Amino acid sequence: MLSTKEVLLIAALLSFVMFLVLYSARHNRIDGIGELLLANVFGLCAYLLYAFGRELPPLPAYEGANALYASAAAATVIGYRKLFNRNAAVWQAYSAVVVLVTLIAVFHYWYPSFAARTIVVSIFQAGAAGTIFWTVYGARNEWPSSRYPLYFIIAMCTFIAGGHAFRALRQLLDTHAPTSLLEPTGLNLFFLSAGAFALPVLTLGGLLVAHCALLSAAEYAANRDFLTGARTRRALFDGAERELARAMRAKVSLCVMLVDLDHLKTINDKLGHFAGDRALTTLTRVAMKCLRSVDDFGRIGGDEFAAVIPDTDLDDAIKAATRLKNEFYNFPHQCQGIRPSVSIGISKFRPGDSLGTLLERADTALYRAKDAGRNCVMTEEDIVERVALQS
Ligand SMILES: Nc1nc2c(ncn2[C@@H]2O[C@H](COP(=O)(O)OP(=O)(O)OP(=O)(O)O)[C@@H](O)[C@H]2O)c(=O)[nH]1
Incomplete structure (x- = not known):
């Protein structure tokens, strides 16, 4: 079985690959791609900090890694909002990151509790997945092409939000719940893997959406007269x-x-x-x-x-x-x-x-x-x- 460190390093590698793919797509001027690109930079750094958490001082290992991972989630939400032409709510998204990091610091230095930290992180991540879910679900009727990418994203968001809700509840109710993110118990490893792959999976969903948007824009340009909008x-x-x-x-x-x-x-x-x-x-x-x-x-x-x-x-x-x-x-x-x-x-x-x-x-x-x-x-x-x- 893979160790927690290996899982996080694989996630970092995936984020790097996603970064390269997004970087090559950035010239298409699709709204939201820049934010997904930024999300993967944040994600890549966060995965590396998590992976080497035991070797690092507490500040980068806890607050640093969580701030970066939360920023990755915020940038992903903003990216999706832009992809679907919705109000990006940048200020709200990054304010939520600041609140989260403050809470993590409180439960780290003043009232040390791994359970409390896990719960606030899970609530934040479930909220981010839920926001993407509603953004995509709300846009389904105006979506111009195949809805397959939308169903894929909705399913993934449901899985991510459900997983975080379950993790938070378990941490709250189960006395045998793990006491560290890097603890290599079976269920912890499962949650860690699911959480670690959330960003690459949501980036993939965003790329599918961008691809469909590009195709339908190209189809529109080919079939519609530029001046009048009548058929060509x-x-x-x-x-x-x-x-x-x-x-x-x-x-x-x-x-x-x-x-x-x-x-x-x-x-x-x-x-x-x-x-x-x-x-x-x-x-x-x-x-x-x-x-x-x-x-x-x-x-x-x-x-x-x-x-x-x-x-x-x-x-x-x-x-x-x-x-x-x-x-x-x-x-x-x-x-x-x-x-x-x-x-x-x-x-x-x-x-x-x-x-x-x-x-x-x-x-x-x-x-x-x-x-x-x-x-x-x-x-x-x-x-x-x-x-x-x-x-
Ligand atoms: N503003 C504009 N003019 C155009 C466009 N395409 C063609 N024209 C002009 O439309 C005019 C068509 O001229 P004609 O075929 O003589 O037609 P008309 O002046 O409408 O006269 P009748 O059709 O006989 O009533 C030409 O002067 C073209 O330059 C366009 O996209 N925009």
């Missing part, structure tokens, strides 16, 4: 191909809308590019509001947007497009003297259509809408009618 052309077309295949297979209706901002060049020229950008962003916001959550809306270039509207026949697509057009026209734009509007062309899926042919017909309808004076909605059926009248 590629993301929209990928989704459209899937919807088209589904419409074909399930024989359900589907429509495509092309939405073009009218006279953007005039807005840019008269009011500046920022006013043009604002009009594009407003259009996206209004469209997101008017369309359903199953509809896909993306910017396909310049001032042109497209919406893929599944399970919808032409009449309902016209209603949605008209609502969008009117809402945008009536929006309180801050464009002195100019009233931004949109023109919309709609096409309806026919068996055998490809995305290209569907967009082509919507584009022809859009140009008719432009020809008709803008700020209006045209469908391919209007075109069929007009072409028939002309011939």
Whole structure:
């Protein structure tokens, strides 16, 4: 079996490895990574002081080691709060460390009691694990990707807080409880190992969270237009191909809308590019509001947007497009003297259509809408009618 010193040295090594991993991730500018890095520096020093406690004078062996280990817990809590965009409560966390170290000194020099020291340390560590638990649990519904890291952290925090609560109770009630942290009894070794690995395990959880946050940020950047937040052309077309295949297979209706901002060049020229950008962003916001959550809306270039509207026949697509057009026209734009509007062309899926042919017909309808004076909605059926009248 490992000795207590060996367990602590392994924990120190793990903290060092975690430090190196976090150090390489610090360039990603994820909030909280810096604090986890600091936590592992504190942790590494604390483990070494604990491990060589018998060879050191009492001040570094007791107060020093505990102050560093408590600071590691405080920095971990702050790191997690930042990772989940919560108020970091730095002042409160380090104040709790000061209170803890004061109590340890009191139970070391004035009222010597290993049991009392163990209990206050366990309460502090259980409180830290509990805070991380609530931070992660409270963020679960807004978490954008797989919840596996959250469940992992919640399980670990439960284990750590439960272990500390049990240890404190045992110290309080059991007359055979250990009288030193380094006592190599079976249960003491178990608690020591569990406690010593808490920091590396929670750091691992934080790294998993940071990894998921990075992935979802990269996914967002790849699939969302930087200016407007609408889907990118590629993301929209990928989704459209899937919807088209589904419409074909399930024989359900589907429509495509092309939405073009009218006279953007005039807005840019008269009011500046920022006013043009604002009009594009407003259009996206209004469209997101008017369309359903199953509809896909993306910017396909310049001032042109497209919406893929599944399970919808032409009449309902016209209603949605008209609502969008009117809402945008009536929006309180801050464009002195100019009233931004949109023109919309709609096409309806026919068996055998490809995305290209569907967009082509919507584009022809859009140009008719432009020809008709803008700020209006045209469908391919209007075109069929007009072409028939002309011939
Ligand atoms: N502010 C801003 N302007 C853009 C952006 N992308 C494209 N444009 C401008 O949008 C204008 C589009 O011009 P046109 O295609 O002639 O369209 P329009 O002026 O809206 O005229 P119609 O579409 O015919 O009503 C060009 O002047 C582009 O420079 C952008 O991201 N921001």
